[in-house]
Amino acid sequence: RKEVEQDPGPFNVPEGATVAFNCTYSNSASQSFFWYRQDCRKEPKLLMSVYSSGNEDGRFTAQLNRASQYISLLIRDSKLSDSATYLCVVNKGTDSWGKFQFGAGTQVVVTP
Amino acid sequence: DAGVTQSPTHLIKTRGQQVTLRCSPKSGHDTVSWYQQALGQGPQFIFQYYEEEERQRGNFPDRFSGHQFPNYSSELNVNALLLGDSALYLCASTREVDYGYTFGSGTRLTVV
Numbered sequence: 001r002k003e004v005e006q007d008p009g010p011f012n013v014p015e016g017a018t019v020a021f022n023c024t025y026s027n028s029a030s031q032s033f034f035w036y037r038q039d040c041r042k043e044p045k046l047l048m049s050v051y052s053s054g055n056e057d058g059r060f061t062a063q064l065n066r067a068s069q070y071i072s073l074l075i076r077d078s079k080l081s082d083s084a085t086y087l088c089v090v091n092k093g094t095d096s097w098g099k100f101q102f103g104a105g106t107q108v109v110v111t112p
Numbered sequence: 113d114a115g116v117t118q119s120p121t122h123l124i125k126t127r128g129q130q131v132t133l134r135c136s137p138k139s140g141h142d143t144v145s146w147y148q149q150a151l152g153q154g155p156q157f158i159f160q161y162y163e164e165e166e167r168q169r170g171n172f173p174d175r176f177s178g179h180q181f182p183n184y185s186s187e188l189n190v191n192a193l194l195l196g197d198s199a200l201y202l203c204a205s206t207r208e209v210d211y212g213y214t215f216g217s218g219t220r221l222t223v224v
C-alpha cells in the first residue's frame with residue numbers, strides 16, 4: 001500500500017459546480033497535512049494547510065479525519081483557473097520532521 | 113522578495129556523467145529539501161538539509177548527495193547518471209515545516 005494515495009482523476013467539473021476528493025495516508029503518526037496545487041510543468045504551490053478542526057480558505061475547504069486516516073479538499077463555485085493537479089502532502093511524524101510525503105495527485109479539469 | 117531560485121532550469125547529460133544542481137532558498141528560510149518528480153508522479157523526497165547537515169533522507173541511492181552552505185543555499189549532486197534519473201528536480205525551503213514548503217520552479221534533467 002502506498003503511504004499517500006489519491007484518486008488520479010481526472011475530475012471533470014462544470015464551471016460553478018462543487019468538486020471534492022480525498023487522500024488517504026497510511027502512517028497514523030502523521031502530524032501535518034497540506035494541499036498543494038501544481039499546474040502543468042510548474043512547481044507545486046501551497047494551497048492550504050489542513051487542521052484537525054477543518055479549515056476554509058475562500059472557496060476551498062479542507063478536512064482531516066484521523067480515525068479513517070484521510071484528508072479531503074472541497075472546491076466550491078469552481079473556476080476555470082482551478083484546473084490543476086492537487087497534491088496531498090503528509091508529514092510522516094515526529095521522528096521524520098519535515099519529511100513530507102506527496103501523493104501522486106488528483107487532476108481537476110473545470111470546463112466552461 | 114525572491115522566492116526559491118534554482119539553476120539551471122534545463123539540463124541534458126549523458127548516461128554515466130555527474131551533475132550538480134543549485135538552489136537558493138527563500139529569504140528567511142533555513143531548511144532545504146530536494147525532491148525528484150517523474151512525469152505523472154508526485155514529488156519524491158530525496159533529502160533535507162538544516163544547519164549544513166543532512167537531517168532526513170528518502171529512498172535514494174548514495175549516488176545522490178548534497179550539501180548546504182552557511183548562507184543556506186544548497187546543491188544536489190548526482191553521480192553515474194542513469195536514464196531513469198531523468199526528471200524534474202525540485203528544491204523546497206521553509207523556516208518552519210508546519211507552515212509547509214515553498215518550491216522553486218525546478219531543474220528539468222534529461223539523461224540521454
